[in-house]
Amino acid sequence: MNPLKISLSLKRRNYKMRKTLKMFLYLIIGAAVGLLISSTARSIGGDVSTDRFYLGVSITTTIVAAFLIVLGIFQYRRLLTVAKDYVKYMDEDSYDKYRYNKHNEIQIYGVIGFVLSLVSLAIPLITYFNLSVLLFSFIVYIVSIIFLTRTTKLINKLYPERNLPQPSDKNYTDKLLLASDEGERHIMTTALYKTFSLTQVGIFVGILLLIAYSMLTGESQIFSIIILGIIMIISNTKYYSEIKEK
Known part of the structure; x- marks a missing residue:
């Protein structure tokens, strides 16, 4: 295939990915703003400033967590697509560097998204209970766990030619170092x-x-x-x- 056509195809895919990602992020922000307004209105009669602060922190961390997880999912799917037939996109040396760096990048998205979603879930449980915010945070938290679980198995998919241990192996660290x-x-x-x-x-x-x-x-x-x-x-x-x- 013509390298120019491949490059243009990749650019179109990246543009569509960014467009979808932006739409999803705007959707989350809109929902978060709606939750913040309705929850703040209901909080009148208590310590409104404190409630609003905790509510804002929880919603903000949830939005950031959701954004990172969605970004990680897109990168995850993209990496698997390239891994199926990398010769269409790049040479072997470039692919080795690409899959190694992308794998680490996806792990970062997964871990940060998980931690932030846990923090955002803890806030309405400990400080200021709000059902809508709690459900919003809980959904993101569950998705982050599922995504993080899938990313732990990604390395075996990227390096099928190597005898790498499964993450569930009790001697995983020792076997990984040996491999x-x-x-x-x-x-x-x-x-x-x-x-x-x-x-x-x-x-x-x-x-x-x-x-x-x-x-x-x-x-x-x-x-x-x-x-x-x-x-x-x-x-x-x-x-x-x-x-x-x-």
Whole structure:
């Protein structure tokens, strides 16, 4: 097939994808604005400013989560389409780079969408209950779980020629490292160490912020501080136990 025709075909598909994505996003924003207006109107008589703030945070995080999940789904479908017959779109070296980067990009969309949807669901459950917002957040949360579950199996579809373990395998990490070459193992271990270090700093800063919040507002965050402290202890103990000489 003519490379120019392939390029034009890809551009048309990308344009249609962006157009559909925009329409879906506008639909979500319209629904969210309607929910915000109706819910705020019903909240008169209570602490309206606080209710509106929590409601706004919940709706905003739900919209962002929905957008990321939809974007991830489009990228997921696009990647599988290319993977079926990549020679129509690019050479082998370009495809190797494309599928590797797209797989990681889709994982980011899935994880962030899941976390944001969980936060948006927690707000109406804990602070200000609103049925319509709760249902809106719950639907996005369920979709994010389904999408995240599907993305965990994506790597096996992208690399059918390699003997990669299933995500449900109890020794998944060890088998994945064995199936990877030296360069891949170096990239993974470097990324994991940087992530571990960042997580420890994040937990420590989180504990300090919770202590400051408790002192300034008088609202005790002891339970959260204890939980974060336990997570920090366990993760550090696990890490240094794994790397010590056997």
